[in-house]
Amino acid sequence: MIDILKRTSKKERGIAAISVVFIIVQVWLELKIPDYMSEITTLLQTEGTTTQEIIHPGIWMIGLSLLSFLASIVVGFFAAKIAASLSTRLRDQIYSKIMHFSQSEIQQFSIPSLITRTTNDLTQIQLVVAMGLQVVIKGPITAVWAITKIANKNWQWTLTTAIAVLFLLIMLSTLLLLVQPKFTKVQNLTDKLNSITRENLSGIRVIRAYNAENIQSQKFEQANEILTTVNLFTNRMLAIMNPGMTIISSGLTLAVYWIGAYLIDAAQLDAKLVLFSDMVVFTSYAMQVVLGFMLMTIIFLILPRALVSAKRITEVLETNLSLVWPEQSVLTEKRGEIEFDHVSFGYDKSAVPVIQDISFKAKQGQTIAFIGSTGSGKSTLINLIPRFYDATSGGVKVDGQNVQAYAQDELNNRIGFIPQKPVLFSGTIRSNLDFGTSVGSPLSDNDLKQALTIAQAWDFVEAKSQKLDDPVAQGGSNFSGGQKQRLAIARVIARKPEILIFDDSFSALDYRTDKMLRDALDTHLRQTTKLIVAQRISTIMHADQIIVLDEGRMVGIGTHETLLATNDIYQEIAHSQLSKEELAHGK
Numbered sequence: 018m019i020d021i022l023k024r025t026s027k028k029e030r031g032i033a034a035i036s037v038v039f040i041i042v043q044v045w046l047e048l049k050i051p052d053y054m055s056e057i058t059t060l061l062q063t064e065g066t067t068t069q070e071i072i073h074p075g076i077w078m079i080g081l082s083l084l085s086f087l088a089s090i091v092v093g094f095f096a097a098k099i100a101a102s103l104s105t106r107l108r109d110q111i112y113s114k115i116m117h118f119s120q121s122e123i124q125q126f127s128i129p130s131l132i133t134r135t136t137n138d139l140t141q142i143q144l145v146v147a148m149g150l151q152v153v154i155k156g157p158i159t160a161v162w163a164i165t166k167i168a169n170k171n172w173q174w175t176l177t178t179a180i181a182v183l184f185l186l187i188m189l190s191t192l193l194l195l196v197q198p199k200f201t202k203v204q205n206l207t208d209k210l211n212s213i214t215r216e217n218l219s220g221i222r223v224i225r226a227y228n229a230e231n232i233q234s235q236k237f238e239q240a241n242e243i244l245t246t247v248n249l250f251t252n253r254m255l256a257i258m259n260p261g262m263t264i265i266s267s268g269l270t271l272a273v274y275w276i277g278a279y280l281i282d283a284a285q286l287d288a289k290l291v292l293f294s295d296m297v298v299f300t301s302y303a304m305q306v307v308l309g310f311m312l313m314t315i316i317f318l319i320l321p322r323a324l325v326s327a328k329r330i331t332e333v334l335e336t337n338l339s340l341v342w343p344e345q346s347v348l349t350e351k352r353g354e355i356e357f358d359h360v361s362f363g364y365d366k367s368a369v370p371v372i373q374d375i376s377f378k379a380k381q382g383q384t385i386a387f388i389g390s391t392g393s394g395k396s397t398l399i400n401l402i403p404r405f406y407d408a409t410s411g412g413v414k415v416d417g418q419n420v421q422a423y424a425q426d427e428l429n430n431r432i433g434f435i436p437q438k439p440v441l442f443s444g445t446i447r448s449n450l451d452f453g454t455s456v457g458s459p460l461s462d463n464d465l466k467q468a469l470t471i472a473q474a475w476d477f478v479e480a481k482s483q484k485l486d487d488p489v490a491q492g493g494s495n496f497s498g499g500q501k502q503r504l505a506i507a508r509v510i511a512r513k514p515e516i517l518i519f520d521d522s523f524s525a526l527d528y529r530t531d532k533m534l535r536d537a538l539d540t541h542l543r544q545t546t547k548l549i550v551a552q553r554i555s556t557i558m559h560a561d562q563i564i565v566l567d568e569g570r571m572v573g574i575g576t577h578e579t580l581l582a583t584n585d586i587y588q589e590i591a592h593s594q595l596s597k598e599e600l601a602h603g604k
């Protein structure tokens with residue numbers, strides 16, 4: 018929590034300091050009121066008192082109450098302002114931190130948890146700052162000040178108040194001990210519920226197709242029930258608090274009056290009136306003491322939850338980024354070269370590496386293909402080029418320079434990466450193609466049309482009523498799988514990178530479109546180096562070099578003909594897909 022409070026600005030701390038002044042004024046006003054009450058009580062008991070004489074302290078009482086009310090409004094306003102501006106800034110900081118996260122950090126936290134941390138956890142912080150300022154500061158000031166007011170009065174009454182405070186503390190600390198551990202649970206359970214909801218929503222079609230609604234609903238209901246049980250427990254416990262406090266404060270008033278009755282009965286006649294007036298005032302102050310302790314303990318009820326949230330937010334903000342990008346690149350000539358020099362990588366550093374000791378070189382304009390069974394490490398290998406992850410050992414070089422020496426935008430401008438699953442954003446075809454910034458941005462209609470033509474996407478874009486300005490729904494849901502892939506390919510081609518990396522990006526294309534696209538790439542992007550991961554032999558058989566991967570190791574490298582003659586694994590894949598004639602003549 019301290020880490021979070023350290024993130025408050027000077028202005029916010031200034032406003033907090035002014036709020037403290039207003040709180041002190043508020044408490045002073047509240048503690049001043051019983052003095053006038055005492056005056057009125059004495060006046061009422063004094064014979065010959067005129068109404069005019071009583072109205073005077075009465076007006077003071079109303080005036081002080083109004084002023085105290087105004088002061089509390091000002092404090093509430095300031096507290097809300099600090100809480101809102103702090104949480105807005107924290108939200109910005111979390112968002113920009115997450116934007117710098119690499120895949121491994123995102124995987125470490127999980128997306129649902131990152132969303133909960135940016136929303137729900139932040140709301141807890143906002144709440145504790147808004148309430149905390151009022152109760153944390155007002156509580157002790159009220160309690161201590163009210164105690165000084167009653168300290169020298171009657172010892173029996175003071176003892177009664179002390180016993181009431183003791184009961185109050187016992188009740189609140191018992192509740193706290195029971196409730197606090199549950200708060201940590203609530204946040205983790207919220208993460209879990211978000212994760213299940215997200216999984217169910219994104220997989221809804223599969224769930225329906227497999228008639229798995231009941232099983233998935235059960236998972237949701239189970240998580241929901243556990244969360245509800247924990248929430249119910251904490252809320253029930255907290256529900257005891259209010260009546261408990263009322264019993265204690267009413268009990269205290271009753272006890273003070275009861276003791277007072279005996280004391281007044283035993284006192285001399287002239288002392289009776291003073292005692293009675295003292296008793297009325299004492300009750301008011303005793304209530305303030307109880308109120309002070311109550312305020313102090315309220316913070317302990319909202320603090321545990323906020324502490325858990327603060328920890329979860331700080332975890333995100335203080336995560337060391339596994340990928341650090343230099344500000345400036347050491348610029349090298351753009352040659353479209355890629356070199357893997359004894360590269361190994363493992364997602365889990367302690368486990369066996371997922372790819373091991375890979376070395377190869379791709380020269381400008383060459384097409385290098387990767388093939389191998391599923392899970393052999395093809396995607397992992399090419400993910401190291403745009404630095405989605407860093408190699409555990411060995412070096413990945415682009416144009417003779419280690420990828421770690423490039424500034425992020427420079428490396429991104431040299432490399433065009435098309436992921437396995439195309440990602441489109443809501444907007445138009447144009448906004449999806451002229452996306453982000455590249456060397457040539459903003460891209461002209463001609464650039465876009467050329468890219469769409471190479472990607473075999475112009476036909477269906479031209480058929481749209483608004484052509485380039487036709488809308489794209491969220492996630493590109495108004496396009497087919499193959500159309501999405503082609504739009505994603507066009508987007509990369511439009512950036513004119515020197516290296517193109519296709520991670521199984523032709524998988525949703527029919528054989529004919531696949532071939533036309535490859536031909537167009539060969540004709541129009543002769544100088545561009547192409548790295549292609551594919552499952553189909555026909556997609557890669559014309560590559561300059563084909564790299565065969567098996568369990569993360571490079572078990573073959575060469576042309577289609579060489580590998581077909583010499584490499585067992587390649588032969589196996591090839592024969593499982595194409596007939597002898599097709600293999601001999603190419604497709």
Ligand SMILES: Nc1ncnc2c1ncn2[C@@H]1O[C@H](COP(=O)(O)OP(=O)(O)OP(=O)(O)O)[C@@H](O)[C@H]1O
Nearest residue numbers: 124364365371389390391392393394395396397398
């Ligand atoms: N994010 C990840 N965290 C941990 N392990 C991973 C991760 N991604 C992949 N792996 C593991 O790394 C290995 C290689 O996976 P990779 O996706 O690179 O294979 P692939 O050859 O591209 O497979 P496919 O052809 O099915 O896409 C697999 O054993 C997989 O379980």
